Amino acid sequence: MNALMERLGLRVPVIQAPMAGGPSTPELAAAVSEAGGLGSLGAAYLxxxxxxxxxxxxxxxxxRPFGINLFIPGPLPEVTTAEVEAAIAELAPLHTELGLPPPTLGERVREDFDAQFRAALEVRPAVFSFAFGRLGAARIAALRAAGILAVGxxxxxxxARALAADGVDAIVVQGGAAGGHRGGWTHDELEDTLxxxxxxxWAVNVPVIAAGGLMDAADVRAALGAGASLAQCGTAFLRADEAGTSAPYRGALASAGPGDTTLTRAFSGRMARGLANRVTAGVRCPLPFPLQNALTRELRAAAARLGRADFLSLWAGEGAHRGREGTAAELLAGLWDG
Known part of the structure; x- marks a missing residue:
């Protein structure tokens, strides 16, 4: 057991990754935490x-302790009318196929981060983690005053060095194999996780949490052997009974093979890894994040209702084909054999 595990009171050196947009549920977070790991709520869209x-x-x-995760907002991107029209034109045939009206881009494209952060402070989770940027000294100080660990x-x-200089308590390092959105904000090295x-x-003096492609106990042991204090696993929990993963999403994961993931901006405008499908293959001019994410929201919701995995954002890491079904406790046990 290392210092970070002791500080969080964990029995298992595994964090369930905060998978925003559906898979991350209170039931999943609680089940992982109850089984000795650290469950997480992906709250970026709440x-x-x-x-x-x-x-x-x-x-x-x-x-038991758990975590809450948010996305650091950047300035809203400026786009031209022609760019918006081109993005809408690409998606319009997909909407028609699903019986939806043409896509539209509303004025509200993301949640109020200040309000989200205040809500997270009020919940007082053991950990507040964040992606897409730097939190800032004032907010890190607020977390520390509330007894909440800040994890970038x-x-x-x-x-990693920038986050350490900011005073975070730990850093998630996201390797290129990781599923979902790329969590950095400058140069993404897309490196091997280990x-x-x-x-x-070697570069920082705070605990490091390894993420990306970690699907079984051997992977977790390798991450700890590389110096990580904890392993963060997301794709490994997508098919947990307690996860909010939709039925078509689960079906696509169950039939995934090696090499079936791709990096794409098609659904959200931000680079993310998921299973390839018609949208990842066909969208060529997405708007930048969070505009594209707002523009495709109705399409994704309809696809989930209609069982159309070919229109869903099927976020998953390169190890998706190694995933299993089961309760969160069973999946956590498969990630750590003690």
Missing amino acids: TAGQIGAAGEAVRALTA TATGGVE HLTRVAV
């Missing part, structure tokens, strides 16, 4: 009120 309710739901199921996300050594872990451990 309102402040929803964050409070989700935190209460976790606490109703477990007294880096995709390379430069970002190599990136070793680089970060």
